[in-house]
Amino acid sequence: MDLFTLPPLALLLDLATRALLALTTLLDPLAGTAAAALAVVVVTLAARLALIPVGVSQARAEQTRARLAPRLRALRERWGRTPERLQRETMRLYRDEGTSPLAGCLPVLAQAPVVGLLYAVFLHPTVGGQANPLLAHELLGVPLGRSLIGALSTGTTDAATLAVIGTLVAVVALVAEATRRLLRPASDPTAPAWMTGMVGTLHFTTAVVAAFVPVAAALYLAVTTVWTLAQRLLLRRRYPLPS
Template sequence: MDLFALPPLAHLLDLATRALLALTALLDPLAGPAAAALAVVVVTLMVRLALIPVGVSQARAEQSRARLAPRLRALRERWGHSPERLQRETMHLYRDEGASPLAGCAPVLAQAPVVGLLYAVFLHPTVDGHTNELLAHELFGVPLGRSLAGALSTGTMDAATLAVIGTLVAVIAFAAEMTRRVLRPPVDPAAPTWTAGLVGVLQFTTAAVAAFVPVAAGLYLAVTTVWTVAQRRLLRRRYPLPS
């Protein structure tokens, strides 16, 4: 079932498509055939600018978790035999310190609707009964609505498609590696050793996703991932982790 066939979501899809087409027309004198791709980049930057306060909150939360790590370890040592009491004491500690264990998830959750909407815009050949003109736009000769999975299944895979999608995936993977090496999140000494490895794997999930979504959505993910690395590096200087 296509959720965007439901009237409220169909209307939202139509508005998003019209807005992107208007922005594409505005950027056409500057970018020409790549105007729609540039429109996606502009939308990405606008979203990231709007989420700067959320990024600041995330940096503060990361600093708070690192600062509270010894006390959290002490709580686990004391109440590890009683999960309910441990959870209660942990939440009391976060509340008393004005911190939240979920604050770091906010940027991802805030962007999810935007990525989903971009995915839908470049997935539907028709919107509100009209041909989706955005699908005619390209990035270096590759339609913005093409995906790696789609190209393989329809036999439209070519060197340009492989190069564009491969570059987007490589950029995201590089940003994930930079995050893993330079911006390694604080590790709770009391946590199981396998959790650190799991976190490292999850950081590359976005790169895997970019290989299967339309090029436009992959472009959004690449730009937002690079932005995230740069922003976190700046905020790490403003809110350094305790030694």
């Protein structure tokens, strides 16, 4: 079932398409055939600017978790054989310090509606009962609504499609590797080993997603991952982790 057939979501999809189309028209004298792609970049940057306070909150929470690591380790040593008590004491410590073990997920969760809406805009051939004009726009000759899996399934894969999508996926993957090397998360002694491993691979999941979503959504992911790395490097200097 397509959720965007529901009246509220259908209206949201129509409004988002109209807004993106208006921005594309505004940027057309500057970018020409790449106006819609530039509009996606502008929307991405606007979303990230709005989320700067969330990023600051994330940096503060990461700093706090690193500072609490010895106390968390002590709790684990004391209550490790009583999981219920360990969980209560851990959450009490986080609560007293005004943070949460899930605080680092806020930027990702906050962006989910934006990338989901972009995905929907470039996935629907018709919006509001009319043909979606945004699907006629391209990035370096590749339609913004094309995805790698779609091109492979329809036999429309060409060198331009592979080059554009491959470049976007490579950017996301390279930034993920840089993030893993430069911004190792503060360790949580109470976190199970499988969770630590999952956090380490989570960055690369975005690269996999970028290979399957429309080019417009992959462009959003590439821009937002680069922004995230730059922002976190700056905030790490402002809120350094204790040694």
